[in-house]
Amino acid sequence: MMLDFRIHTFLTVCEHMSFTKAAHELHLTQPAVSHHMHALQELYGQELFTIVGRQVVLTEAGNRFRTFAQSLQLDVNRFIKEFSQVSEIEVVKFGATLTIGEFTLPPIIRNLMQSNPKRNLTMHVDNTENLLDMIDSGHIDFAFIEGAFDKNSYGYRLFSNERFIAIGSHACKARHPHPTLEELLGERLLIRESGSGTRAVLERILADRGLSVECFCHLDEIGNLNVIKQLVGSDNGISFLYEAAAREALEGNSIVELAIGGWSVMREFNFVFLLDSRYESRYLHFLDECISNMNPI
Template sequence: MLDYRIDTFLEVCRFMNFTKAARALNITQPAVSQHIKYLEEMYHTTFFQFQGKKMALTREGRLFLNSAKTFRHDELYLRKKLEEARKEQASLICGATLTIGDFVFPEVMRNFLLRHPETDMAMEIGNTSELLKKLDDGEIDFAVVEGYFEKDAYEYRVWSKEKFILAASPVYQFRHPPGKIRDLFGERLIVREQGSGTREVLEKNLQTQNLSISNFSRRHEISSIHVIKSLAEAGCGITFLYQAAVQKELEKGSLKEIPLEDFQVFHDFNFVWRKDSIFSEEYEEIFHEFQKLGGQMHEEEKNGIDSARAGISQ
């Protein structure tokens, strides 16, 4: 059972304020102080320090925070597993960023549920920071994300390495022949919202050239990838997306990849869970099963294509 004083520690870290933590926990401030003092004495260390009037974690405090988040996640996961055992009903709750959830995971989930029809499965869609918070809070078991994250706090396995491309309608009229990023600044850029992994990857790669999205004279910010693709297909602008998100459009010819000399980007999709979890072995097994199901999916698609070609040749 998780020591209730660890919950107090986590609330203090959330607010960096004893009074606000006490209010959130509905206990007195002296009680909060006693809980923190108890933990510090137990571990023979100090978790907090003051820089002027500003409260901050010590190095040991940061280390304990990562462990405390894992403790809480593991206890909530254990409670869930025990409840499942009692009811003889398995469940799996995962998180995925939008590109992965919409364009990578649906077939994997289909194959998983065909193999495990007795398992209840749920998938939460959100940006990377939202999903990591849900993971820390024990609301999801693991996540597959495209954004950047603190690797010291999480165990992760690379799910895939994905190509990030510039896409436009075949009939889109460029102001200048597109060869480099700077040739695009007069174009209409259709881009994901701030906080999305897709937007973050674009921004970070532009920053390597001392550029930003603001260099584009006209910008349309859209939170839906399906709407972005629809607008790009209609010739309303150009967009940067993962190739996996536009694969069908590329194959049918409604969008085309525009190669750039100075923008050749590949980015990892990562399968993530809390670092040092006592359930790490189980998450490893899930990861490898999902990987096989992804491979099975591609093999099924390949066989379907081969069968179709054979039918045509006959």
């Protein structure tokens, strides 16, 4: 372990928020753990913890130091792994939320594989919360995320801005040639399950207008976007999703965009990585490669 042993102790205390549990995991005495923490506070001139009742609580400085120390530890672990495994093959482990992973990245990844066949890519498709946990634990280096996240806790760059649209069948468009959102409440809504990024976006948009998904005459939860698009195309309901996820079906004319009056919604797709990582420049180089290989729309 190349990190100062006191930093390792600090991170273990942060994990458990308990000096006693940290001491047990590290096979130290509790006074030894306390001594390590006192030494760090003396070294940096900052109070890292306070005790509220019997509960250990991080101070603002402690939270900042934890973010830095976690990033440092993961960078050290990565360096040791790379240093001990001399190879010409670059390994990149990353994640993506569903819409980005299934509809935006595939052609980009194809181009990257063709341009650099010696690079090994591993992509995990999951929800935003799980991907952030994977970044925190070092299981992936970065992620392409469509959902909301704490921008103060992670490094990030804008990947793209995407339209969020309503889709329906040709018959639905004939019924509502110039629809308002209120008119479409009379249609059956097909939507992803709770916890999905696409659904969360729609719920926030509706909430801003004093509405909810329950305001539609009927609500069906479908856990697959391709199934949703097929059902929409056969006039079994309407849905809301990112244009990137609907583009192929729109171009194939199996579904149509419902141009809702006053509806102009754009959302960010972000490239997210560990804050203060020493590998930031490498991550951003990969992002630049991805952006340069995006197909023009």
